[in-house]
Amino acid sequence: MSKSTSKKHNKAVIGFVATSANLAKLTQSIVDATSEGYQVLVTPDSTISDRELEFVVKLDPQLVSLVPSADERGPPYLRLVDAASEKGSRLFVYHVDDSQFDSNDIESDSLRMGNANNATIRTNNESLRNEEKTIAAIPAHNEEKTVGEVVRDAVAYVDEVLVIDDGSSDETPAVARAAGATVIEHERNRGYGGALNTAFREADERGATTLVTLDADGQHNAADIPALVEHQRETDASIVVGSRFVDGATCNAPLYRRFGIKVINVLTNLSMGVVRSESWVSDTQSGFRAYDRQAIQSLAADNTIGDQMSASTDILYHAHHYNYRIEEIPIRVEYDVEDANSANPISHGWNLVSNILRTVERERPMTALGVPGFLATVVGVMFGYLFVVQYLTNGQLPVGIAVLCALFTLAGMFACFTGIILHSMNRVLEPNVGTVSQR
Structure with missing residues (x-):
């Protein structure tokens, strides 16, 4: 391979998605890309047969590599991204259903080249990882x-x-x-x-x-x-x-x-x-x-x-x-x-x-039940104190105060215990989701 061709080869990896509909254009595009010295990655979608894919890869075994779908690495474009990342290469994904490969597009200042995670993609149909959408x-x-x-x-x-x-x-x-x-x-x-x-x-x-x-x-x-x-x-x-x-x-x-x-x-x-x-x-x-x-x-x-x-x-x-x-x-x-x-x-x-x-x-059961329950219990104790004072002072049983004392005390204690139980259950049953730090 000549020095000029090798220099072009190091610029980027060209990725193509092979479909039954784009097979003719794909073949010509791969020929154009390899003639310019670019390494090519090809990955299939569900419509193309293994036999058709073998034919495409044989166009230039030294420069054309197959990224299989059997490993379930996700959608086609993401499989290309992963493969380029493993090679440490920059990736340009080209969708030949829209237009055929043109090396001038690769040279254009309007197309941003970067690492595989910031790959450029020419298609309206699928989005790449980390592409803003x-x-x-x-x-x-x-x-x-x-x-x-x-x-x-x-x-x-x-x-x-x-x-x-x-x-x-x-x-x-x-x-x-x-x-x-x-x-x-x-x-x-x-x-x-x-x-x-x-x-x-x-x-x-x-x-x-x-x-x-x-x-x-x-x-x-x-x-x-x-x-x-x-x-x-x-x-x-x-x-x-x-x-x-x-x-x-x-x-x-x-x-x-x-x-x-x-x-x-x-x-x-x-x-x-x-x-x-x-x-x-x-x-x-x-x-x-x-x-x-x-x-x-x-x-x-x-x-x-x-x-x-x-x-x-x-x-x-x-x-x-x-x-x-x-x-x-x-x-x-x-x-x-x-x-x-x-x-x-x-x-x-x-x-x-x-x-x-x-x-x-x-x-927040302690806020909803525990705090009101505690306050109600305090009020109940206060009514109890008034009950004792009036009984000792007058020698009479203030029935109304006794009822209020029992009502507030029992309700308050029930609310407190319920709040504590629910709070404990929440702590035990809370899923281990991890903490997202405050940014």
């Missing part, structure tokens, strides 16, 4: 009037838009598809949390490095997506919340709704044991959030996230449990939109408060 997920139920515009706005800022159609009875799925979204349809209405659960699983399966969730009714401004994504990557926060209540945010929510949300914010933060202002989440009910890869994966596997509106709070409990870092940035929220969320604020608020109380009882 941002997906926007939009839960939607009967939002045919607004979802199209929301999708069209979001498409400009992300790699893919997913609309999770939650059992709509109108044309929401068709409108979303026409606007450019990938639509995942629920056969029945499962609720906002159910749609979010589907979004996390779909984003995980698609290899998303960032997932942005926003509402389908047009209240959120898709132009704020880049700010959430950029802040998430700059701070390395697992979750970035688009807040309506931090400096710089604009929100024209009615006064009663703002008041109700702030009450829920206080209860949610206290239920998580958050008292420091720097750790306080100012908008616990915001549906406009960005999640990193780690959060996507753990939330996709968490079956405790509820199906209803309380899912926003459940996700924060999840993040608190895993010690994920949460950041907030200001967003613009417009409530004067057609067919905005019309959920009854009283029933909605009661459901959220009920969920918070249940979670506190489950996650």
Whole structure:
């Protein structure tokens, strides 16, 4: 091999995925690549036969190597990445279904070459490990009037838009598809949390490095997506919340709704044991959030996230449990939109408060039962003291005080013991999930 050819050979490894559909183009592309001195890796997909693959590899046994699929090393492109990493070589993955190999592309300054984990890939169909991929997920139920515009706005800022159609009875799925979204349809209405659960699983399966969730009714401004994504990557926060209540945010929510949300914010933060202002989440009910890869994966596997509106709070409990870092940035929220969320604020608020109380009882039994039980026992003892004083002073048995003494003392002791037992059970049954350090 000449010196010039050897020099080109050391630049990069060219990886091809062999399919039955691209066999003709693949053969020519391999010939072109090897003639330029590049080493070639070929891996099959499920459509190509072993005989066809043997023919391809025999084109140049010295430069063409087969990366088999039998070892179950994952999707084709990831198998190429692993093989190039083992060789210590830089990798360029070329998808000949889209275009044939061109050595000028390798030389182009516009194509970034690096180690195998930062491989460049020319395809729309699959993503590589560590390649940044941002997906926007939009839960939607009967939002045919607004979802199209929301999708069209979001498409400009992300790699893919997913609309999770939650059992709509109108044309929401068709409108979303026409606007450019990938639509995942629920056969029945499962609720906002159910749609979010589907979004996390779909984003995980698609290899998303960032997932942005926003509402389908047009209240959120898709132009704020880049700010959430950029802040998430700059701070390395697992979750970035688009807040309506931090400096710089604009929100024209009615006064009663703002008041109700702030009450829920206080209860949610206290239920998580958050008292420091720097750790306080100012908008616990915001549906406009960005999640990193780690959060996507753990939330996709968490079956405790509820199906209803309380899912926003459940996700924060999840993040608190895993010690994920949460950041907030200001967003613009417009409530004067057609067919905005019309959920009854009283029933909605009661459901959220009920969920918070249940979670506190489950996650913090000493706070929910132990402390109130202790206080009730103290009150019972005080009534007992009054009972003794009045009996010794007047010689009469104060029945009312005796009943209160017994009621508070017994109830308090029962609550204390129940809290202690539940706390002990939580410690014993708690899964060994490891601790994610505060970043």
